[in-house]
Amino acid sequence: MQPAKVALIGFGTIGTGVARLLLKRRDRIARHAGRPVELVRIVDLDLDRDRGLKLPKGLLTDDLDSVLGDAEITAVVQLIGGLEPARSIMLKLLEAGKDVITANKALLAEHGPELFDRARQLGRSIAFEASVAGGIPIIAAISECLTANQIEEVHAILNGTSNFILCEMEEKGSDYAATVALAQSLGYAEADPAMDVDGTDAAQKLAILAHLAFGARVRWREIPRMGIDTVGVADMRFARELGYSVKLLAVARLVPEGLELHVAPTLVRRGTPLAEVRGAYNAIRVVGDPVGRVFFHGLGAGQNPTSSAVVADLIDTVVGRMAITFRTLELWSDSREARVRVREPASVPGRYYLRFNVDDRPGVLAEIAGILGKHHISIASVIQHETAEGGEDVVPLVIMTHSATEGAAADALGAIERLACVHPGTVRMRVRE
């Protein structure tokens, strides 16, 4: 059978992993693809850097047109990060008749509707398994394996960097800044880890999952998100005292009022599978009717798991499965009606863990409890450890609430933070019921 000619755009860490698989696993890939898959072009601006991979002569080029203009190339793995030129290049590839495979969740979360509509118009496909949870085949699971189900809940740890940082803080007791520095030195965190630790990355992935699982038309910026950068070692200790671990949880939950969505550091009961996810791993817990609970766990990022997902997508594309899946998914179009409405964030209920830094004097708890009460938030438990004689002037006060709406919690916190007895550095986390 004629080989399928494919190209790779973006020859960084993931690109190198993908190229290595395509070059070294030819037989396996040919078997699954039904014909040889021949990598005929790699496009990158940097032609000189040593990626530790010996390429056949002439494979690497900085000329994108050599891919766009080659009609024999039908599938292209595009591994350029960020929004531009990634978006323009993807549009050009689609218009040149190529099916595209991507790992760029930011691009999909931002420009998904435009890109998917364009691909549909042109009869092309975009495969994106690698964009969410790396080595965990969650996109295929939802879009192909759980198709008979009404998905009811998705609870997920989607950012390995945050999870690594939280686990280190919990296990070693080291503080946030030191742990971020460690994560950077180990390659688990970028030089600027903002998108990982502030919940952006997880919210973008959650937006993709919400489209897939619920047919929601949600923009990632509209997903309420809190990051882990306010979480302190003290919170880890309090959480443990209460029987919980802290996880950056991305949640989508279908209730009669609509689809609840949020990303937040969350207290998860110890001993449950999500609480036990360690290090840079990702995990996703899906509840569907009739399948029940299904739990997936694996590496969420990095060269190896991501290239595994990319090459599986490439095989799906070459063999023709992806065209079918893409056609039937009706994914992500602003021109179609959403199947579920997203619930107004302020009305979403939940339990909260609150830590205030307060003056160590009588009456403070009463003031704070008063404000919570005024906002109809009732208190489930309080931790305020006795301070040593001559101890500090400012002490932590931890309050676990019963269920309260996001809006009430935000309003109450605003009021509490204006109290004279409350000092900066309030921490708010969700509590998984």
Added chain:
Amino acid sequence: MQPAKVALIGFGTIGTGVARLLLKRRDRIARHAGRPVELVRIVDLDLDRDRGLKLPKGLLTDDLDSVLGDAEITAVVQLIGGLEPARSIMLKLLEAGKDVITANKALLAEHGPELFDRARQLGRSIAFEASVAGGIPIIAAISECLTANQIEEVHAILNGTSNFILCEMEEKGSDYAATVALAQSLGYAEADPAMDVDGTDAAQKLAILAHLAFGARVRWREIPRMGIDTVGVADMRFARELGYSVKLLAVARLVPEGLELHVAPTLVRRGTPLAEVRGAYNAIRVVGDPVGRVFFHGLGAGQNPTSSAVVADLIDTVVGRMAITFRTLELWSDSREARVRVREPASVPGRYYLRFNVDDRPGVLAEIAGILGKHHISIASVIQHETAEGGEDVVPLVIMTHSATEGAAADALGAIERLACVHPGTVRMRVRE
């Protein structure tokens, strides 16, 4: 678009779940299948039993020929248990030009080569996601999502009945017979649970996974298997004392000498994901290169998860994905060369937990240790609790070995069981390293 006309053969528990989904989830299924999926015939010998599902008139029949002879029916869900007439009916369906969806792992494990070869000759497909681990999409994961990987290991809990029994024994301290009776009363175990508890069911599923993941040509009867029926509450306590839980583990592991396969009650270190699988759940831990560890957890059997898997397969079949996957999988043919050799079971190494019932007198440990030594099996630890004054004459002696081959362990046990000081009821379990 023309609806896809489908039929269901076997209207038992699973069949009822499948019919309910097809009748009640028409819109969802049509969306994913790219066209309406119309259930036009259900065949069962029992036309009278109330399944709690209102069927359109004329749907249920006992006439198989009404399906075989209807050329408009292109896909058939066949949910008949056992080997015959399941095998003959499946061959007839294939010969009548139908694609088949099955949940019958015993049939595939026994007659897979014949059925798959015949389907290939006829250009038809057989889908079987529901045959292994119910609601966990492990067949799709291995055959579509991890296709770039060299799978290195599969460790799995594939029999929910056994896992339920082991968990109950561990948590409640009740004995094996009472727990089996409880499992039967709750519907987790058949009236005759032999195939579940003796490892047959798990070995059949492991054979299917080994074909898929490794391209091995293995007959399930050749997979060494031990059941859980010899495991006592005392073993649960000893295991816990040593830091382990007992699980019926199905293992496939690729080593330079070949593919190691076995099903055995196994001590799994507490705190690891497999050890924490509770009740009737299944779990599968796959290690692949380059994906690393991926872990799947979900309900392994029962109407709901199984019908979720069956309907997903039906959608895959109707939409055309299954034809592609089936064609490229080259699954299970005796006429093709195996890609890996199965390692001679006797030469497979492993650590063992051994419990002997021995006379409570000096010298017994020395005798047993002597025989183990003669078979080059060294002892890692021994548990022999002091018996109370005037205690029992026969006491348990627990030995954990270092790595020994399956053959040496079997030989040594045979010799030890012939000792006068050793009474019947020896327990042998594997220890997961």
